[in-house]
Amino acid sequence: MKVHGAVYSTASQRVFACLYEKQLEFELVPIDMIGAGAHKKEPFISLNPFGQVPAFEDGDLTLFESRAINLYIAHAYADKGTQLVYDGKKMATVSVWMEVEAHQFGPVALKLVWELVLNPTLGMTTDAAVVQEAAAKLGQVLDIYEARLGQSKYLGGDDFTLVDLHHLPFIQSLMGSQVKKLFDSRPRVSAWCTQILARPAWLKVVAMQVNN
């Protein structure tokens, strides 16, 4: 199995986390996005015509879009490592909360990651008005998460699933920013973050960044 991506890419991290949870070996093929813009050129765009990392190969199968890659891995290697998907009605609820991550949490978290983490690193300015609006929206999403985590141990149900895993890269990134307090001030959200950020599979992803 090959992941074409970058250790600093949050979407790539999502796939690394899944592969480590499933205890699968993989080769990272580094894509030099910042220096060479390699994600917008051949040979990468033959793997993903949209020019975004990661792309994934398993034998003759080529996939892109991190959440779809993870669904494939979780189903195809069901008997390995952590069970991350289920069947029937239990999976239906997991799917709902996977969509919540993708459409409610993800866009607002990504905006904050750019403004508060990436822009400062790249020497660009942070737009305080954008931060304020996005932080308010994130607070509303986390209020709903706080209620949800009173009903079940994890967001998708009583087991850790792809739902929780897909949140990890943005949460890790935002924990070093001023919006950390939005997570810390909600007791169940805070406990959930602490728990999922401490998973051995995720710590391996963090170590990849440190060692880079």
Add this chain to the structure above:
Amino acid sequence: MKVHGAVYSTASQRVFACLYEKQLEFELVPIDMIGAGAHKKEPFISLNPFGQVPAFEDGDLTLFESRAINLYIAHAYADKGTQLVYDGKKMATVSVWMEVEAHQFGPVALKLVWELVLNPTLGMTTDAAVVQEAAAKLGQVLDIYEARLGQSKYLGGDDFTLVDLHHLPFIQSLMGSQVKKLFDSRPRVSAWCTQILARPAWLKVVAMQVNN
């Protein structure tokens, strides 16, 4: 089965289309969004705390997020009507293109639906700069679709699946706007649109709007 939604809501239409493809009977529970803002109040927000239509009930199971609802319906009623999902590697590719619809096509199409269809209807102005930027992005996505439809009959493979179905509400809406030409000018995209818009299940969804 109950769909809590509105006939003019594109996300609700996505679920209606799936139910008609599966030849399943359902009850529409109308949510008065425009007049009463009923989607932001009880009892609706007990079905979906994010306050967005549709919500869905099947016996004791309650779901929200249209794409998750459709995944459940397609799997749970696999033996009814049109097959919309598959297994294994074939499903992995379907999942990739479902994510493409959700993240590449959907946000840009929704922006154009607001600017070109909903704002004029609601007496609000259209922002020409937003339209120009979104139309350019939509053109880039449709270029990739044009190439993809040279490799397979439908976007997710050689069969009609949830991928194509999930595109229908936005395409239907944009076909009455100035960006229709972006679809018409690409031969394979144009033929694909003509084919999926003519499906009997989709024509039933269109009829719901006309009869409303």
